[in-house]
Amino acid sequence: MSRLVRAVSFLLIASPVFSPVHSQAATAPSPREPEITASGRGEVRLSPDYAYVVIGITTQSPSAVQTASQNAAKVAATVSALRALGLTEQQIVTSGYNLTQTYEYPKNQPPRVNGFTARNAIRAEVRRLDDVGKVIDAAINAGATDVSSIQFLASNTEEARRTALSSAVQQARSDAEVMARAAGGRLGRLISVNSTGVSQPIAVRGATMDGVLTSAAGGYVGPPTPINPGELNVVAFVFTRWEFIGGTSR
Numbered sequence: 028m029s030r031l032v033r034a035v036s037f038l039l040i041a042s043p044v045f046s047p048v049h050s051q052a053a054t055a056p057s058p059r060e061p062e063i064t065a066s067g068r069g070e071v072r073l074s075p076d077y078a079y080v081v082i083g084i085t086t087q088s089p090s091a092v093q094t095a096s097q098n099a100a101k102v103a104a105t106v107s108a109l110r111a112l113g114l115t116e117q118q119i120v121t122s123g124y125n126l127t128q129t130y131e132y133p134k135n136q137p138p139r140v141n142g143f144t145a146r147n148a149i150r151a152e153v154r155r156l157d158d159v160g161k162v163i164d165a166a167i168n169a170g171a172t173d174v175s176s177i178q179f180l181a182s183n184t185e186e187a188r189r190t191a192l193s194s195a196v197q198q199a200r201s202d203a204e205v206m207a208r209a210a211g212g213r214l215g216r217l218i219s220v221n222s223t224g225v226s227q228p229i230a231v232r233g234a235t236m237d238g239v240l241t242s243a244a245g246g247y248v249g250p251p252t253p254i255n256p257g258e259l260n261v262v263a264f265v266f267t268r269w270e271f272i273g274g275t276s277r
Contacts, residue, residue, distance in 0.1 A: 061271040062218065063210075065203040066264065069194030071187040073259040075179035078159050081122060082149045082166045083173040087129070091143045095126055098145035101170035108169040109151055112161055123148035148175070160252040179256045188225050191263035196220060199267040207271055215270030223264040 084105060086098040109119055124147045131141040153159050163174055181187070207214040
């Protein structure tokens with residue numbers, strides 16, 4: 028037998044025989060290990076220590092130039108009043124401005140322009156919560172026409188967020204341990220943990236100042252505006268997966 032024939036014979040003998048049963052056994056998925064899933068919720072309550080107040084100044088007149096000019100004058104007076112309370116230039120910023128046409132709609136006639144409306148919105152950062160009511164009153168006295176929102180915030184929100192996440196994980200683990208014992212086993216290693224979101228403190232909507240009492244000169248003559256900040260809630264949610272170790276069978 029030649030050297031080439033002997034080499035071919037060796038390869039045929041050494042090669043494994045294909046077996047459908049063997050192939051299926053090799054690729055069949057292994058049974059999934061038992062797991063326990065648990066979600067957790069953590070909450071931290073904070074006392075706010077500063078606020079944002081959005082103040083609006085609206086003016087109307089037949090002329091666009093006159094409307095814008097009147098609005099600018101009232102905005103300047105409002106900003107001056109806020110500065111007199113101790114707010115810095117960086118704490119008083121413009122958050123919106125628009126100048127639009129207003130229309131009247133005569134019966135059986137096309138609409139026509141009857142004037143212009145300008146609105147300038149100022150966001151005031153108030154670092155002392157006791158001054159929030161004073162800021163609102165000073166703005167109204169200076170010519171502001173509405174307060175669209177008040178947002179209370181806390182400077183230690185980030186620390187509270189981490190604390191809420193920690194509490195959520197602890198709650199998830201405690202629930203998972205309870206379920207594992209009830210199922211006749213114990214809790215194993217942590218497989219995964221995911222944060223499903225942290226809700227940050229949100230703005231508290233303030234009432235608009237429509238209908239507020241004013242003097243003939245346009246100044247506010249009612250009682251001081253009361254402000255109650257309340258509390259802020261920071262809430263975290265997590266979802267966890269744990270290994271379940273079954274009890275020893277007897």
